[in-house]
Amino acid sequence: MRDPELRTPSVRKTPASGRGSVSLVEGRVLRSLRELRAATNECRRCQLYRLATQGVPGEGPAPAPLMLVGEQPGDQEDLAGRPFIGPAGAILDRALYEAGIDRDKTYVTNAVKHFKFEPRGKRRLHAKPNTQEIQACNWWLAQELQHVKPRLVIALGASAARAVLGRTVTISSMRGAATPLSEERDAWVTIHPSYLLRMPDEIQQRAEYARFVQELEAAREWLQARPSSESSGA
Numbered sequence: 641m642r643d644p645e646l647r648t649p650s651v652r653k654t655p656a657s658g659r660g661s662v663s664l665v666e667g668r669v670l671r672s673l674r675e676l677r678a679a680t681n682e683c684r685r686c687q688l689y690r691l692a693t694q695g696v697p698g699e700g701p702a703p704a705p706l707m708l709v710g711e712q713p714g715d716q717e718d719l720a721g722r723p724f725i726g727p728a729g730a731i732l733d734r735a736l737y738e739a740g741i742d743r744d745k746t747y748v749t750n751a752v753k754h755f756k757f758e759p760r761g762k763r764r765l766h767a768k769p770n771t772q773e774i775q776a777c778n779w780w781l782a783q784e785l786q787h788v789k790p791r792l793v794i795a796l797g798a799s800a801a802r803a804v805l806g807r808t809v810t811i812s813s814m815r816g817a818a819t820p821l822s823e824e825r826d827a828w829v830t831i832h833p834s835y836l837l838r839m840p841d842e843i844q845q846r847a848e849y850a851r852f853v854q855e856l857e858a859a860r861e862w863l864q865a866r867p868s869s870e871s872s873g874a
């Protein structure tokens with residue numbers, strides 16, 4: 641995964657601070673996901689912090705064999721500070737259960753940590769993060785990968801795939817198969833559960849949901865056949 645932000649003046653690698661530690665700002669070092677959670681609220685790498693309530697980092701165990709990456713927090717996630725707890729999260733939870741994946745043993749996060757939206761009266765309508773925002777936030781995803789050390793990363797939707805793979809891809813050309821990220825890590829691309837919420841046709845929605853579950857199940861089986869030395873407990 642490309643990480644151009646690591647080369648910006650405000651972010652310096654600090655080997656003297658310990659293996660895996662990275663200076664976020666002058667005098668600040670991230671050693672754990674708990675510190676990362678607090679630090680996202682100080683991030684000014686892009687403009688999305690301005691309107692959002694708070695940064696929403698991932699949650700789950702570290703290390704973990706499996707990481708799920710979505711696009712960005714939604715309205716409810718923004719208010720609660722937790723990923724995938726809204727309508728799309730409910731679909732994801734059900735699909736994970738049916739696919740035999742334990743969410744409690746999975747690290748769940750988003751490519752972009754602040755909610756991007758357009759105000760419409762009292763409502764806040766989801767707005768898709770652009771490439772620059774995804775790239776800016778990639779620094780945080782790299783931090784999470786460093787701490788969680790997943791064997792498999794499932795990218796949910798095109799924005800997540802862009803963040804995880806470092807290039808723009810179409811879901812239809814990538815879904816349902818592993819793509820190597822490194823010697824120790826692979827990616828798996830599928831749809832974002834919010835895609836199902838937007839489908840007007842119920843029959844089509846049911847068929848697409850079934851395919852989503854099948855792909856998650858296939859990813860679980862793939863992972864079980866390739867245990868990682870760094871993470872365990874799928």
Ligand code: SF4
Nearest residue numbers: 683685686754776777
């Ligand atoms: S969206 Fe990501 S890069 Fe932008 S301010 Fe928030 S944490 Fe920083």
